[in-house]
Amino acid sequence: MSETGTAGAIVVGVDGSEAATRAVRWAAETAAERGLPLRLAHALTLSGGYYGGGLAVPREFFEAIERDSERVLDEAMEVASTAGPGVDIDTVLVREPVIPSLLELSGEARMIVLGGVGQGGFPGMRLGSTAVAVSSHAHCPVVVVRNRDGEDVPTEGPVVVGVDGSPTSERAVAVAFEEASLRGAPLVAVHAWLDGDYDTVFSPARSYSTWESVDEVERRALAERLAGWQEKYPDVRVERVVARDRPRHQLLEWSARARLLVVGCRGRGGFRGLLLGSTSQAMLQHADCPVLVVRSDPAG
Incomplete structure (x- = not known):
């Protein structure tokens, strides 16, 4: 992880979904056009350490989630590097619920970018939850990247x-x-x-x-x-x-x-x-x- 930080950066929520990948690509292209840093944020929420009558969750379970989260960020980094060559890209893996984490990051960000739907590290990331909550309360503009059915995200038009x-x-x-x-x-x-x-x-x-x-x-x-x-x-x-x-x-x-x-x-x-x-x-x-x-x- 670089030391770029969030100040003045475009922050994009990453969860491994196709929608998040479109958001990463859109954010990276925008960052490249404007000479801005880019931060890829993934929320790793570990809720509770017990299951099934009080039995402790094996350490291997948490380690597997950590590895998967790192994989999601690595894949997002590859997409961002290709879409925005030369952009200073930072990654952050947060271990708190996604909405408050993104709202905190929005305090210094130029904008927050989210996919239209999501999965994985942003559980329940639907327009009734994460995108709506972040759009309602963020300290900076929020972009929800939507595409036309069967088409890429539009780059032409007004x-x-x-x-x-x-x-x-x-x-x-x-x-x-x-x-x-x-x-x-x-x-x-x-x-x-x-x-x-x-x-x-x-x-x-x-x-x-x-x-x-x-x-x-x-x-x-x-x-x-x-x-x-x-x-x-x-x-x-x-x-x-x-x-x-x-x-x-x-x-x-x-x-x-x-x-x-x-x-x-x-x-x-x-x-x-x-x-x-x-x-x-x-x-x-x-x-x-x-x-x-x-x-x-x-x-x-």
Whole structure:
């Protein structure tokens, strides 16, 4: 293990699964592009030393788990070295539960990267547990690397960000502009403002002129939210999308064309109830590209 440490590094959770391997490859390529160190983290959780009526677990059992964990890290190191030649790669084998371990590592990391599903050293690493918990509480942005069915993780297309005007959304916009600039990609800013039930919202009582005026207000508000960032990142070509639709519908549709989807952990207004478990969780479970989750207060 090198002495690189976690400060400023991209930290990726490793568990030996195919999803984790995709995450390692994505993280290594990103680290190489940005000249950042990479840390591969594997959680070795040994719960209890007894079984079967109080009989002690043989030492060989623990030694076998240790060897398997080292194998997982060695294989991840090989993948990372190939995907990110020249990257300073560090490995860490932690003997604590995975979620608090990753949250601790997030305190100094540039970002945490996880696979969409997992197994092995990250037991139960499903989007209802590790990825959701880490995305909700990490001190840095968290990327859950998703691929399209039967395809590799996308490397083409725009960076897409959900915009709703909340503090979390403002930070997501900032991160999205930075990501688009670093990747040389266009940015699509999506604002979906439909909260009501379709049958009620699209009732005959609603006049087209009313919809037109609301739509214009939403477009103007989105343009104002992006104006300062467009000045800061003049190299980023921006497409503004305002839709009378539910946020998750719009973002999932755009994820089929995007290389990265950026969402806030919480939201309001057009993204009302944007908590992991609603829009953000829907992205983590169903998006067709990597999803980057941003908190409004990463230090909180």
